[in-house]
Amino acid sequence: MNFLSLFVLIPALMMAGLFLSKSRNQIRTVAAIGASLLMILSGILTYLYLTQRAAGNLAEMLFTSDTVWYAPFNIHYTVGVDGVSVSMLLLTSVIVFTGVFASWKIDPLPKEFFLWYSLLSSGVYGFFISTDLFTMFMFYEIALIPMYLLIGVWGSGRKEYGAMKLTLMLMGGSALLLVGILGIYYSSGATSMNILEISKHHIPMAFQRYFFPLTFMGFGVLGALFPFHTWSPDGHASAPTAVSMLHAGVLMKLGGYGAYRVAIYLMPQAAHEMAWFFLILTGISVVYGAFAAVHQTDLKYINAYSSVSHCGLVLFAILMLNTTAMTGAVLQMLSHGLMTALFFALIGMIYGRTHTRLITEMGGLMKVLPFLGVSYVIAGLASLGLPGLSGFVAEMTIFVGSFQHVDTFHRILTIVATSSIVITAVYILRVVGKLLFGAVQDAHHQHLEDATWYERLSVVTLIIAIVAIGSAPFWISNMIHDSVVPVLSQIIK
Amino acid sequence: MDYSSFLQMHEEFSLLGIMVFLLVYDIFAGEKAMKYFQPLALILLVIHTIYNAIPRDAFSIAGGMFEYVPMQSYVKAILNIGTIVILLQAHKFLNEETNRIKRGEFYFLIFSTLLGMYFMISSGNFLMFFIGLETASIPLTTLIAFDKYNRKSAEAGAKYILSAVFASSISVFGMSLIYGSTGTLYFSDLATLITGTPLQIMAFVFFSVGLFFKISLVPFHLWAPDVYEGSQTNITAYLSVISKGSAVFVLFTLLIKVFGHLVHQWQPILYGLAIASITVANLFAIRQQNLKRFLAFSSISQAGYILLAIISGSAMGMASLVYYVLVYMFSNLAAFGVISVIEERTGKVQISDYNGLYQTNPRLSFVLMLALFSLAGIPPFAGFFSKFFVFSAAAAQGFYVLVFIALLNTIISLYYYLLIIKAMYLNQNENPIEKVSSDWAVKLSLAFCTLGILAVGLISGIYGQISLLSFGM
Numbered sequence: 011m012n013f014l015s016l017f018v019l020i021p022a023l024m025m026a027g028l029f030l031s032k033s034r035n036q037i038r039t040v041a042a043i044g045a046s047l048l049m050i051l052s053g054i055l056t057y058l059y060l061t062q063r064a065a066g067n068l069a070e071m072l073f074t075s076d077t078v079w080y081a082p083f084n085i086h087y088t089v090g091v092d093g094v095s096v097s098m099l100l101l102t103s104v105i106v107f108t109g110v111f112a113s114w115k116i117d118p119l120p121k122e123f124f125l126w127y128s129l130l131s132s133g134v135y136g137f138f139i140s141t142d143l144f145t146m147f148m149f150y151e152i153a154l155i156p157m158y159l160l161i162g163v164w165g166s167g168r169k170e171y172g173a174m175k176l177t178l179m180l181m182g183g184s185a186l187l188l189v190g191i192l193g194i195y196y197s198s199g200a201t202s203m204n205i206l207e208i209s210k211h212h213i214p215m216a217f218q219r220y221f222f223p224l225t226f227m228g229f230g231v232l233g234a235l236f237p238f239h240t241w242s243p244d245g246h247a248s249a250p251t252a253v254s255m256l257h258a259g260v261l262m263k264l265g266g267y268g269a270y271r272v273a274i275y276l277m278p279q280a281a282h283e284m285a286w287f288f289l290i291l292t293g294i295s296v297v298y299g300a301f302a303a304v305h306q307t308d309l310k311y312i313n314a315y316s317s318v319s320h321c322g323l324v325l326f327a328i329l330m331l332n333t334t335a336m337t338g339a340v341l342q343m344l345s346h347g348l349m350t351a352l353f354f355a356l357i358g359m360i361y362g363r364t365h366t367r368l369i370t371e372m373g374g375l376m377k378v379l380p381f382l383g384v385s386y387v388i389a390g391l392a393s394l395g396l397p398g399l400s401g402f403v404a405e406m407t408i409f410v411g412s413f414q415h416v417d418t419f420h421r422i423l424t425i426v427a428t429s430s431i432v433i434t435a436v437y438i439l440r441v442v443g444k445l446l447f448g449a450v451q452d453a454h455h456q457h458l459e460d461a462t463w464y465e466r467l468s469v470v471t472l473i474i475a476i477v478a479i480g481s482a483p484f485w486i487s488n489m490i491h492d493s494v495v496p497v498l499s500q501i502i503k
Numbered sequence: 504m505d506y507s508s509f510l511q512m513h514e515e516f517s518l519l520g521i522m523v524f525l526l527v528y529d530i531f532a533g534e535k536a537m538k539y540f541q542p543l544a545l546i547l548l549v550i551h552t553i554y555n556a557i558p559r560d561a562f563s564i565a566g567g568m569f570e571y572v573p574m575q576s577y578v579k580a581i582l583n584i585g586t587i588v589i590l591l592q593a594h595k596f597l598n599e600e601t602n603r604i605k606r607g608e609f610y611f612l613i614f615s616t617l618l619g620m621y622f623m624i625s626s627g628n629f630l631m632f633f634i635g636l637e638t639a640s641i642p643l644t645t646l647i648a649f650d651k652y653n654r655k656s657a658e659a660g661a662k663y664i665l666s667a668v669f670a671s672s673i674s675v676f677g678m679s680l681i682y683g684s685t686g687t688l689y690f691s692d693l694a695t696l697i698t699g700t701p702l703q704i705m706a707f708v709f710f711s712v713g714l715f716f717k718i719s720l721v722p723f724h725l726w727a728p729d730v731y732e733g734s735q736t737n738i739t740a741y742l743s744v745i746s747k748g749s750a751v752f753v754l755f756t757l758l759i760k761v762f763g764h765l766v767h768q769w770q771p772i773l774y775g776l777a778i779a780s781i782t783v784a785n786l787f788a789i790r791q792q793n794l795k796r797f798l799a800f801s802s803i804s805q806a807g808y809i810l811l812a813i814i815s816g817s818a819m820g821m822a823s824l825v826y827y828v829l830v831y832m833f834s835n836l837a838a839f840g841v842i843s844v845i846e847e848r849t850g851k852v853q854i855s856d857y858n859g860l861y862q863t864n865p866r867l868s869f870v871l872m873l874a875l876f877s878l879a880g881i882p883p884f885a886g887f888f889s890k891f892f893v894f895s896a897a898a899a900q901g902f903y904v905l906v907f908i909a910l911l912n913t914i915i916s917l918y919y920y921l922l923i924i925k926a927m928y929l930n931q932n933e934n935p936i937e938k939v940s941s942d943w944a945v946k947l948s949l950a951f952c953t954l955g956i957l958a959v960g961l962i963s964g965i966y967g968q969i970s971l972l973s974f975g976m
Contacts, residue, residue, distance in 0.1 A: 080963045082822065082970040083895060144891070148882045155881045158921060162929045170929055174921065181917050185910035188891075192898035192906065220903075 183231025233265025251358025295322025335411025529607030659733025674713025859932030
């Protein structure tokens with residue numbers, strides 16, 4: 011038993027603990043302890059990973075272990091991590107941890123809420139640690155289905171519609187994905203579903219032409235690839251706070267990570283050949299998402315469309331197929347995960363106080379809620395790429411990377427995508443100005459109470475992470491860079 | 504003549520012994536002993552199942568009329584387990600004042616259909632196969648019309664017998680064509696004699712109708728919704744799991760054993776049937792209001808997924824098929840168990856009646872939710888694994904387009920399964936179904952099914968055992 015399996019085991023134990031707990035305090039204790047353990051575990055993992063690399067361990071994946079599961083189908087339970095998955099695990103831990111505190115007062119049915127929440131997180135962790143196509147796909151689906159109940163029961167607004175749309179569209183994506191996975195496995199002629207093993211085989215080009223688009227679009231649905239992004243605004247807008255955080259923060263990254271780890275790594279030739287088509291689609295995501303956000307008045311919709319734009323940028327950078335852009339893509343996943351989680355947490359906290367999310371009905375909140383107000387400004391600045399915060403590092407790396415292509419097509423696309431930075435500034439500054447400054451619009455808002463300790467804990471944790479990546483990016487970008495190189499060497503080969 | 508070789512038919516003889524014993528017991532037992540009738544029957548069936556679950560060496564007796572291969576032990580064991588679960592769920596129903604006198608008949612009829620399926624599975628000759636098929640369907644008709652004063656039940660019985668007899672007569676016509684073109688009905692001889700002449704292809708088409716009817720594939724499915732709705736819920740469960748499970752296995756073995764040379768003819772036929780069954784049934788299921796009709800359409804589409812395993816014709820396909828039936832049994836019986844409890848206590852079977860069920864019956868809602876998730880193929884429940892293996896078996900033979908269409912259909916199916924979950928968990932209801940108390944037998948059966956749904960997928964040894972004994976073309 012490898013210690014990486016603890017990432018799946020702890021949420022499972024959390025579920026068992028929650029199942030047995032009776033009072034609200036017990037539920038909170040179990041959830042908080044579990045989330046903290048996961049946080050510590052990912053800290054230890056990062057430390058061990060970095061020491062191993064410093065000691066000169068050049069293996070593609072570290073801490074691997076392999077257990078045969080379904081021998082007739084060559085399905086193994088294989089785990090292993092590289093720099094990209096380590097950073098994703100770190101991100102997940104931060105968001106699961108802060109999500110628990112953001113839903114400290116969840117009502118009704120707190121026990122069921124945390125049960126599904128833990129199941130969701132075990133799926134996400136499992137996805138990031140596994141290197142076997144089958145287990146990866148299994149964990150992917152485990153992460154999807156709790157969303158239906160989480161949004162449907164605890165959500166707000168048009169929650170039934172949002173939940174159904176989200177679940178069905180994401181399941182549609184996973185249907186494409188499953189055909190892709192079966193195709194990859196059978197056409198590669200590999201003797202196991204392990205990704206590292208399959209990458210040594212060559213999938214015939216005739217098959218790659220079918221299975222690359224299927225796999226990429228399958229993951230792309232979750233990564234908000236235009237035109238499959240429509241679940242995202244409705245789903246996020248109706249989801250409860252912690253679920254929006256986890257979903258926009260981590261789950262959408264499953265799409266980018268999967269596209270990188272499975273689609274591009276295993277079918278590099280097709281990726282090279284077809285990148286132009288998907289680049290156009292992701293380019294549309296980036297710009298269209300930003301424009302749509304300008305138009306919205308509901309805080310959650312603004313942030314959901316902004317997620318479409320930012321996640322589009324992740325896929326955009328991955329498709330640039332060079333080291334710099336790909337490193338940028340992973341940094342963007344981290345950065346967007348953290349700041350969008352911060353946004354959703356803050357929106358949830360503001361909504362809990364004002365009972366509205368329309369910016370037209372709010373104003374001058376900085377005076378009444380100084381802590382939340384300042385945090386909102388920080389999140390906004392990170393989102394529009396202020397140097398010193400994580401967004402700058404990520405977007406800078408991406409655009410530098412994509413500009414390394416010398417042909418006109420890539421350069422024009424890059425310039426178009428860069429315009430999203432300006433549009434982002436428009437909607438962020440507009441919201442910040444309208445929401446936080448000026449006179450207090452509603453008399454009821456005069457006597458709102460500022461953040462409580464658990465809300466502060468969750469917000470401060472996220473801000474620390476954002477600032478840490480923004481001001482000291484090199485240790486993490488080096489870690490990612492080293493792991494991106496073997497994937498790209500597949501394409502050059 | 505030496506009859507001792509007949510004793511090798513362990514399963515059949517021990518089931519027959521139980522049947523005769525119960526019949527005599529039912530007639531001669533006093534008031535006091537009758538109390539133990541159901542527990543006794545169940546215990547005997549459990550012992551029978553355990554004793555016969557261990558595969559033996561293959562043998563052929565009665566001049567090739569009866570052919571046993573080890574895999575059949577597993578299939579029969581799955582049918583037995585399913586029957587035990589259904590009998591547990593029917594326990595309360597049969598203990599009621601009005602049904603107590605008919606209890607002996609209920610058991611006898613269920614066991615005779617089971618016996619018929621045993622013979623159908625182990626047949627080595629078309630005549631033997633036909634006797635098994637009829638032994639399985641005629642007692643079933645009586646069971647469907649068990650509640651003879653209920654108009655719907657009687658109607659369902661009449662519908663079933665008419666269409667079943669029609670289907671089997673077409674099937675017999677097909678057999679006669681086979682005999683006409685080859686001069687034999689023994690499977691072992693036919694394997695080389697069926698070479699693909701037009702007459703034989705016609706014979707195959709006619710013959711297979713009988714089985715397609717049993718499996719209720721589109722377009723042979725029209726009886727299913729009405730019969731499912733009309734019959735007593737436990738019998739509906741029996742129809743949808745046991746009767747269907749035995750038929751798909753027989754179809755698979757016949758296709759590879761007897762019609763192996765016709766592979767290029769039957770593959771396109773099954774291809775079309777699979778797409779039609781899955782798609783049509785899914786679209787109809789969305790519109791259903793009655794849960795039993797809903798599950799009828801859901802089980803038609805599940806049968807379509809099973810065809811994906813059959814179409815591959817490989818050993819992997821057979822293993823996935825048997826595994827799929829096992830998992831399908833656990834999931835479907837859990838769903839039917841919950842529905843039968845609620846129907847029996849409150850008489851409600853509409854989906855809208857289930858609004859807000861979670862508030863009053865959290866445990867039953869939970870079991871039903873697990874069952875539906877498993878039917879929809881959501882991990883980590885067993886249904887995910889069985890679906891994956893079936894798709895994998897088809898993809899291994901290159902049927903990527905079929906797999907793709909089937910997968911698109913899983914989204915539709917997820918939609919309508921979620922509608923039930925939405926009713927139970929999300930919809931508000933002023934006066935939901937009151938708290939239902941279930942007896943020990945139902946609790947035991949539901950606990951067993953839940954365990955199956957949760958564990959069968961994660962424990963890979965079960966599939967491993969099945970795949971050891973599977974065979975294909």
